[in-house]
Amino acid sequence: MATARYLLTRLASGAGVLLVVAFVTFAVFNLLPSDPAQLSCGRPCTPENLALAKGFMGLDHPWYQQFGQFLAGIVTGRTFGTGATAVVCPAPCFGYSFQETAPVVQLIADRLPVTVSLALGAAVLWLVVGVALGVVAALRRGTAVDHVLGGLSVVGVSAPVYLLGLLGILLLGFTLDVVPVSGYVPLTQSPVDWAWHLVLPWIVLALINGAVYVRLARGQMLEVLSEDYVRTARAKGLRERTVVGKHALRNVTLPLVTLFGLDLGGLLGGAVITEKTFGMPGVGSLLLDAVGQLDLPLLLGTTLFAAFLIVVANIVVDLVYGLLDPRARIA
Amino acid sequence: MLIVGFVLLALAAPLITRITGQDPYTYDKTALDPASGLPAGPLGGISAEHWFGVEPLTGRDVFAIVAHGARTSFLIGVLATAVAVVLGVALGASAGYFGGWWDRVVGWTGDVLFGFPYLVFMIALSAVAPPSIPQTLLLVVVIGFFGWPRVARVVRSATLGVARRDFVRASQVMGSPAWRTLTRRVLPNLWGPVVVVATLSIPERIGLEAALSFLGVGVHPPTPSWGRSISDAIGWVQTDPMLLVFPGLALFGATLAFNLLGDGLRDALDPRTARDGAH
Amino acid sequence: ACGANERQGSGSGQSSGSTPTKGGTLTVLVSSTSTNFDPAKSQSLAITSLALVHRRLTSWKVESGKPAELVPDLATDVGSTSDGGTTWTFTLKDGLLFSDGSPIRAADVKWGLERSFAASFSGGLTYHKDLLAGAAGYTGPFEGARLASIATPDEKTLVFTLARPYGDWGWVASTPAFAPVPEGKGAEADYGLKPIASGPYVLSAVQQGVKIEMSRNEHWSAASDDVRPALPDSVVFSLGQATDVVSQRLVADSAADQTAFGAGFVSPAQLVQVANNPSAKDRLVTSESGALAFLSLNTRRGPLQNAEVRKAFQYAVDKAAFQVATAGTAALAGEVATTLITDGISGREEFDLYPTDPSGDPAKAKELLAAAGYPQGLSGLKLLVSQSNNGPAQAQAIQAALVKAGIGVDLQVTDEDAYYAAINTVNADEYDLALASWQPDFPSPNANLQPLFATSAIGNGGYNSARYSSPSVDAAIAAAQATVDTDAAAKAWVAVDKAVMADSPVVPLIYTRNSFLRGSKVTNFFIGAFPAYPNYLAVGVSS
Amino acid sequence: MTPAAGGPLLSVRDLRIVFGTGAAATVAVAGASWDLGPGEVLAVVGESGSGKSVTALSLLGLLPGSAHVTGHAELAGHGDLLALTGEPLRRLRGAVVSMVFQDPGSTLNPVLTIGDQLTEAVRVHRPGTSRAAARTRALDLLETVRVPDPASRLRAYPHQLSGGQLQRVVIAMALADEPAGVVADEPTTALDVTVQADVLDLLRDLTVRRGTSVVLITHDMGVVADLADRVVVLRHGEVVETGTVREVLRAPRAEYTRELLAAVPQLPAADLGASADVGAVGNAHRAVPDDPARGSLPGLAPAPGAADPVLDVRGVSVTYGGRWRGGGLRALDEVDLRIGAGEVLGLVGESGSGKSTLAGVVNGLVRPTAGSVRIGGVDPTTLRGRELRAVRARVGVVFQNPYSSLDPRSSVADSVAEPLLLHTSDDPREVRERVAGLLDAVALPAGSGERFPHELSGGQRQRVAIARAIALGPDLLIADEPTSALDVSVQARVLDLLADLRARFGFASLFITHDLAVVGQVADRIAVLHRGRLVEEGPADAVLTRPLHPYTQRLVAAAPVTDPDEQHRRRTAWRALTS
Numbered sequence A: 001m002a003t004a005r006y007l008l009t010r011l012a013s014g015a016g017v018l019l020v021v022a023f024v025t026f027a028v029f030n031l032l033p034s035d036p037a038q039l040s041c042g043r044p045c046t047p048e049n050l051a052l053a054k055g056f057m058g059l060d061h062p063w064y065q066q067f068g069q070f071l072a073g074i075v076t077g078r079t080f081g082t083g084a085t086a087v088v089c090p091a092p093c094f095g096y097s098f099q100e101t102a103p104v105v106q107l108i109a110d111r112l113p114v115t116v117s118l119a120l121g122a123a124v125l126w127l128v129v130g131v132a133l134g135v136v137a138a139l140r141r142g143t144a145v146d147h148v149l150g151g152l153s154v155v156g157v158s159a160p161v162y163l164l165g166l167l168g169i170l171l172l173g174f175t176l177d178v179v180p181v182s183g184y185v186p187l188t189q190s191p192v193d194w195a196w197h198l199v200l201p202w203i204v205l206a207l208i209n210g211a212v213y214v215r216l217a218r219g220q221m222l223e224v225l226s227e228d229y230v231r232t233a234r235a236k237g238l239r240e241r242t243v244v245g246k247h248a249l250r251n252v253t254l255p256l257v258t259l260f261g262l263d264l265g266g267l268l269g270g271a272v273i274t275e276k277t278f279g280m281p282g283v284g285s286l287l288l289d290a291v292g293q294l295d296l297p298l299l300l301g302t303t304l305f306a307a308f309l310i311v312v313a314n315i316v317v318d319l320v321y322g323l324l325d326p327r328a329r330i331a
Numbered sequence B: 001m002l003i004v005g006f007v008l009l010a011l012a013a014p015l016i017t018r019i020t021g022q023d024p025y026t027y028d029k030t031a032l033d034p035a036s037g038l039p040a041g042p043l044g045g046i047s048a049e050h051w052f053g054v055e056p057l058t059g060r061d062v063f064a065i066v067a068h069g070a071r072t073s074f075l076i077g078v079l080a081t082a083v084a085v086v087l088g089v090a091l092g093a094s095a096g097y098f099g100g101w102w103d104r105v106v107g108w109t110g111d112v113l114f115g116f117p118y119l120v121f122m123i124a125l126s127a128v129a130p131p132s133i134p135q136t137l138l139l140v141v142v143i144g145f146f147g148w149p150r151v152a153r154v155v156r157s158a159t160l161g162v163a164r165r166d167f168v169r170a171s172q173v174m175g176s177p178a179w180r181t182l183t184r185r186v187l188p189n190l191w192g193p194v195v196v197v198a199t200l201s202i203p204e205r206i207g208l209e210a211a212l213s214f215l216g217v218g219v220h221p222p223t224p225s226w227g228r229s230i231s232d233a234i235g236w237v238q239t240d241p242m243l244l245v246f247p248g249l250a251l252f253g254a255t256l257a258f259n260l261l262g263d264g265l266r267d268a269l270d271p272r273t274a275r276d277g278a279h
Numbered sequence C: 001a002c003g004a005n006e007r008q009g010s011g012s013g014q015s016s017g018s019t020p021t022k023g024g025t026l027t028v029l030v031s032s033t034s035t036n037f038d039p040a041k042s043q044s045l046a047i048t049s050l051a052l053v054h055r056r057l058t059s060w061k062v063e064s065g066k067p068a069e070l071v072p073d074l075a076t077d078v079g080s081t082s083d084g085g086t087t088w089t090f091t092l093k094d095g096l097l098f099s100d101g102s103p104i105r106a107a108d109v110k111w112g113l114e115r116s117f118a119a120s121f122s123g124g125l126t127y128h129k130d131l132l133a134g135a136a137g138y139t140g141p142f143e144g145a146r147l148a149s150i151a152t153p154d155e156k157t158l159v160f161t162l163a164r165p166y167g168d169w170g171w172v173a174s175t176p177a178f179a180p181v182p183e184g185k186g187a188e189a190d191y192g193l194k195p196i197a198s199g200p201y202v203l204s205a206v207q208q209g210v211k212i213e214m215s216r217n218e219h220w221s222a223a224s225d226d227v228r229p230a231l232p233d234s235v236v237f238s239l240g241q242a243t244d245v246v247s248q249r250l251v252a253d254s255a256a257d258q259t260a261f262g263a264g265f266v267s268p269a270q271l272v273q274v275a276n277n278p279s280a281k282d283r284l285v286t287s288e289s290g291a292l293a294f295l296s297l298n299t300r301r302g303p304l305q306n307a308e309v310r311k312a313f314q315y316a317v318d319k320a321a322f323q324v325a326t327a328g329t330a331a332l333a334g335e336v337a338t339t340l341i342t343d344g345i346s347g348r349e350e351f352d353l354y355p356t357d358p359s360g361d362p363a364k365a366k367e368l369l370a371a372a373g374y375p376q377g378l379s380g381l382k383l384l385v386s387q388s389n390n391g392p393a394q395a396q397a398i399q400a401a402l403v404k405a406g407i408g409v410d411l412q413v414t415d416e417d418a419y420y421a422a423i424n425t426v427n428a429d430e431y432d433l434a435l436a437s438w439q440p441d442f443p444s445p446n447a448n449l450q451p452l453f454a455t456s457a458i459g460n461g462g463y464n465s466a467r468y469s470s471p472s473v474d475a476a477i478a479a480a481q482a483t484v485d486t487d488a489a490a491k492a493w494v495a496v497d498k499a500v501m502a503d504s505p506v507v508p509l510i511y512t513r514n515s516f517l518r519g520s521k522v523t524n525f526f527i528g529a530f531p532a533y534p535n536y537l538a539v540g541v542s543s
Numbered sequence D: 001m002t003p004a005a006g007g008p009l010l011s012v013r014d015l016r017i018v019f020g021t022g023a024a025a026t027v028a029v030a031g032a033s034w035d036l037g038p039g040e041v042l043a044v045v046g047e048s049g050s051g052k053s054v055t056a057l058s059l060l061g062l063l064p065g066s067a068h069v070t071g072h073a074e075l076a077g078h079g080d081l082l083a084l085t086g087e088p089l090r091r092l093r094g095a096v097v098s099m100v101f102q103d104p105g106s107t108l109n110p111v112l113t114i115g116d117q118l119t120e121a122v123r124v125h126r127p128g129t130s131r132a133a134a135r136t137r138a139l140d141l142l143e144t145v146r147v148p149d150p151a152s153r154l155r156a157y158p159h160q161l162s163g164g165q166l167q168r169v170v171i172a173m174a175l176a177d178e179p180a181g182v183v184a185d186e187p188t189t190a191l192d193v194t195v196q197a198d199v200l201d202l203l204r205d206l207t208v209r210r211g212t213s214v215v216l217i218t219h220d221m222g223v224v225a226d227l228a229d230r231v232v233v234l235r236h237g238e239v240v241e242t243g244t245v246r247e248v249l250r251a252p253r254a255e256y257t258r259e260l261l262a263a264v265p266q267l268p269a270a271d272l273g274a275s276a277d278v279g280a281v282g283n284a285h286r287a288v289p290d291d292p293a294r295g296s297l298p299g300l301a302p303a304p305g306a307a308d309p310v311l312d313v314r315g316v317s318v319t320y321g322g323r324w325r326g327g328g329l330r331a332l333d334e335v336d337l338r339i340g341a342g343e344v345l346g347l348v349g350e351s352g353s354g355k356s357t358l359a360g361v362v363n364g365l366v367r368p369t370a371g372s373v374r375i376g377g378v379d380p381t382t383l384r385g386r387e388l389r390a391v392r393a394r395v396g397v398v399f400q401n402p403y404s405s406l407d408p409r410s411s412v413a414d415s416v417a418e419p420l421l422l423h424t425s426d427d428p429r430e431v432r433e434r435v436a437g438l439l440d441a442v443a444l445p446a447g448s449g450e451r452f453p454h455e456l457s458g459g460q461r462q463r464v465a466i467a468r469a470i471a472l473g474p475d476l477l478i479a480d481e482p483t484s485a486l487d488v489s490v491q492a493r494v495l496d497l498l499a500d501l502r503a504r505f506g507f508a509s510l511f512i513t514h515d516l517a518v519v520g521q522v523a524d525r526i527a528v529l530h531r532g533r534l535v536e537e538g539p540a541d542a543v544l545t546r547p548l549h550p551y552t553q554r555l556v557a558a559a560p561v562t563d564p565d566e567q568h569r570r571r572t573a574w575r576a577l578t579s
């Protein structure tokens, strides 16, 4: 009961966040000097054609009314134009891209597998490797291993994705020709090619994000190892393996979960740079395309989607945290 | 240290320009190979005159570009951090200290900003912003603005910790006005976490500016920027790799330096790690 | 165009690889993620992607080294007029079929054109909308209204009635909207994803944003089509490919990329790399000429209202530096331009009203400025430039040169679309100067001059970025458009060219060469004199 | 009591523990030697920092790597404990010698269930034990340590148990493998007296029954008197005295031990049989009947002719949380309280009974949900600005934790000057003089003003806090456990100081503590809080010697005293009260 209420409150506040993001994005893009209707008016574009396109796209109202229509469309769906040529965008309609002639939801859904493959693969890699290395560094504190890992992690934190990515492409892709330089193959088409095309982006992303985890896991491990309950576990006569693996590790992962969720939410939403660097046709590129083409509905939709992921990630983190940490559970 | 070196480089860039006679704006066709537009000479045209070589197609001095790029990066990185820190400390400390509805409002606004795909927003904003607003200012304000929630979170929890301590309660009990207690008792005890979070966020902001410039929506050319230099160099990577190497190293070095400084500060200010360091 | 050819090896047939053979799969590497195969919404040239699927009434015959020629496609001729250009008649060839097996009738061409008037299908080339009589206010055939100015007296004949005489109607009939759409069909918004083809290929698989696959259209008859050899068995458009990566891949020429070519221009950086790679150098094709790159001087802003001030710019710019910034060398960039009508368009005449060294003459520019009342020079001018296609580098070259002539310029770099938004909308023209480029939609001087300098092309989606407005030039343009006789028209257009240049609303910079790379097994890959793009229709692959 | 039969179980010789090396080295234990007989409870006592915990940890090899341990600890049948490492040491831990740590809240892993951690302790040295068998054994253990409803507790997480219950679980864990010896490091310090009495009782019971030897580390002489057979007194890492509990507590030989004992406040002998109905000493000493349904004691009508009370608390209730949903935590329930001029009211009660909340209500940090507070006849909640500050100036506050009650960034002088600057318009020189006077009054050496808190000891800091509290010559001093974080010897000095200052300045005081002995020493009257209710109130002597309310009686009985025989009597009384 309390859990349900908590969840509802979280969902409501998440929806509030999305509403504000949508509103701000809508307002900002309506300040753009360009006019989406202009772009689909044709060449040369006469004022009559422009008015026609505007009316069809629903741009002939003040922007706040358009915002209202947008919100209504999410619930009821939308229809542009009338008669035989009417374009139907079924509910939930997060806008319709006239340039791509498809509902935004569908465009995002088409691109999502790429971004998810990229993000999840890299995330698993960096979480596992990052935490493992961080724990090793903590256990070997003060040794050469610790110093080397510490140095590498600062380097990893400091290197921009695109720089590392470019070097990777240059070295492994062009010079050594061991991995493909860009592109994406769907998992369903060929799992091997799928992984093969993603290896480099995974590694680069994992290197960069993993560095933070190494540092955090190390610090957390040191902290946990100095906790009383670890001393208790040792005093019981438990093996060091059990002490570290059972008693310490669970507590080490707690703060990492929060970070991981945020990173994952941010990564899915902000895959822009990664996808640009590696030429992956994911949601991030869709976003860049939308910016480049001033495809307002698509822009709004992808922005909202990115925000949606972050919000969802936050909620999931809270729930997972509750699972992992009994103290955070709501009675 | 590295940072001092970078800061000196950034500050002295105009001076260096005067001494070497190179500035990042002047085209110099004589430094180019007329047959290809590539820099004349090996390693991207490195010479006594052009320490880092020259840019292909334009013949501009890469050292001057990197040095002036440092100015851009530091200016934006430091000012944006300042914006983020000022906003973050003001909002985070007041939210943590006063609590109640104000805390909820600040927390929720922070959530909204966390949920905001700010990269897209900045890309769009640079397209909308009227040209009368200097791009640098816009970047500082926007990058800084999106940075405050993180600072605020750190500051808020630190404030909660400090405000729970008895000396703050003592001050309240003595009848000190809330504002005075906040500024005289709470804030001064927050500088440790604030300095650490600020130092660690400078490289992040520098990186963000570079990323935006990399995507083509940062500072406008011809103002030099490391991110744009890197983006420009991508195409030349096989014919003129030095063009990527210098700004790439500079960006990497600067971020690294600030991260190291931030780590050092954190270790120094955190008694636990300081103790670790003793043995 | 002399030095260029020797250095490049070729701009034409020789570089096209081994002898054309039928069969195989051709891959086209495209940077954009959306490619539109709806004829009403397309702006593509008569020799690129869309034309593989859709035939139009007329088409272009493009051969290496020769000006483009207007040739019949679906029609038996390029159109005939009996009344000096107001009424045009076309007759369809016999035995034409759609990909669904149904016959292509005059009514289907009419339907396709009418369809392009519907609001939901706007976005293509729209020259016909303005020219067809009684078309104002027409909103397409789907509600039952038909356009009387397109008559179909029988299944084979189309008679167009224009609002005013127009000599280039035959060229207009080569634009995408003149492709047939089966009468009554094509109401759905995504018709472009599953169009009914009249050309040699049908879309067999579409993965939005990823790739488009084409296979042969069984109902297309090679005999009726003189412009499409249709060599490959299938064509794949691979979308969303970063241009630089495409170049790198094609230089590397790995097995998968040997049968591919890049649709995007090879960037200057890549050109240098290609030049150092003998194998790749052979596979590089560079056009002899191309789009006119020019600097627009906004004739409505401040000192630029004064023609004498504008003339100073003709001397101030450094076209040589612009060439280097564009492509590294003058040869790769394209020749210095002095006229507005571009190379490769028949009837063009070369002249130079402001003769000077390609590097410019800052002293003379200063002199002119002083004479016009600006002895201190100018400052704070805003130069609008698009982010794409090396724009910022080019703009910086202009900026650096203008400074020498005492003209201070601030760059305003924007996204490509924001850039066009500023050019296309009058009230958004916050710029003093704009770096622009124009490639005509069809190879007539008309398509060079009218869109850039007619008063009607200011704002409202027009491309008159200089906001140039001269009643006499407007009248001369109208007269030239009405001229049906080719030679007479050519002369009239040259006169317009000179008249505009005399007012100096723009500074012509160069005729931009475009370079493209192909894989080693791509055959028949060449660029004609116009347009500066490879002829997709001719390309094949060898096994 | 039981004499060592057949040699000691553990024999520690020349134990020396040094942290760090070179100049930075700290000697924590400097050559301590002592024996632990079989079945014997050996108390190791000493002030904070004397090396007690370090000694305990060294025995099981649990010290951090920075500690250098030398000497011998001969464990009968197992050799030198200090020489053991690795697997042999691990096998010994928990099986032969186990440990009970001080803070039950942090001793157990917060993310694992009680059952998980208990069965783990059962199975670690008997790998063959099945899960089910281990569970049964865990249940047994929980029952043995008298945890109610053990089956459901197995599934609980540590945060769902009270401190006393947790400590029982920890003890159960320590006994899981029936070790020969248990090292208990301050096993009851973090607990309330009543809970402490319970846990001590349990420990005594178990060890006596099983014959387990115990090293009991504590700083509380009462605990020693209660439980120990023999005592080792540590000071600065050195053993200053050893002997049987009687010898050491009754006739200490070392000067240090004598001082230590002298500093421990003593409780008078008490009559624990009185009942609430016996309205003994007129209506000055009253208690509510032991019926939870009844609320707090109603306030006394002010004695006619008595001066206006300095503090007048009427019907104050505080409810935390529950603003919308109802059923929040009722921390105070209609409390009436009065303090006359110059009077010291001691407020006692166990942890969480609402003592600090009441202090908060009086000093304005906590807003009461109902009721009113008057200070010197005015209700501060009706005032604003200058007038409010004038009222605040009449109340001084001393907090519990000397480490957090001073701003680490302000010098001592600045901290003491703060109230002067806030409430007076004195010029800087006057302020400086008054600060010097105040520091002198709290017996801080001249020149301490320039120092910063981290340069002072805990006791010195508390003096500074007191100086700050009395700076404006308040009518009322609220002291919330001002000495509970201090060592007994330091506590004694601070209490003396407070008494001295009160005599000089004549302020009234609300003195909050959980230590009955302390309150007996300082208070004129005592009020007892129990779960937010004021259950008993009366003159200090009366309340301590003839407690009326059952809760007060338990409190008094549970408070350990240093005399072993008196403590034995109390223990018996305690058993009678709780059975």
Ligand SMILES: Nc1ncnc2c1ncn2[C@@H]1O[C@H](COP(=O)(O)OP(=O)(O)OP(=O)(O)O)[C@@H](O)[C@H]1O
Residues within 6 Å of the ligand: D019, D026, D027, D028, D046, D047, D048, D049, D050, D051, D052, D053, D054, D055, D064, D066, D219
């Ligand atoms: N890890 C450590 N590093 C350095 N010094 C330490 C460490 N642990 C303890 N010490 C020092 O050893 C001395 C003895 O500490 P110990 O914890 O044994 O005191 P204690 O008698 O248990 O005091 P308390 O009653 O406060 O628990 C102290 O001076 C302490 O500062």
Ligand SMILES: Nc1ncnc2c1ncn2[C@@H]1O[C@H](COP(=O)(O)OP(=O)(O)OP(=O)(O)O)[C@@H](O)[C@H]1O
Residues within 6 Å of the ligand: D320, D321, D329, D331, D349, D350, D351, D352, D353, D354, D355, D356, D357, D358, D514
């Ligand atoms: N800010 C608060 N919010 C919610 N509950 C609180 C708050 N402060 C105290 N409580 C609860 O109110 C009750 C009384 O707390 P209070 O601090 O007054 O106890 P105390 O008698 O001072 O205990 P201790 O001896 O441990 O200091 C406790 O159950 C406590 O958990």
Ligand SMILES: [Mg+2]
Residues within 6 Å of the ligand: D052, D053, D054
């Ligand atoms: Mg201790």
Ligand SMILES: [Mg+2]
Residues within 6 Å of the ligand: D355, D356, D357
């Ligand atoms: Mg308290």
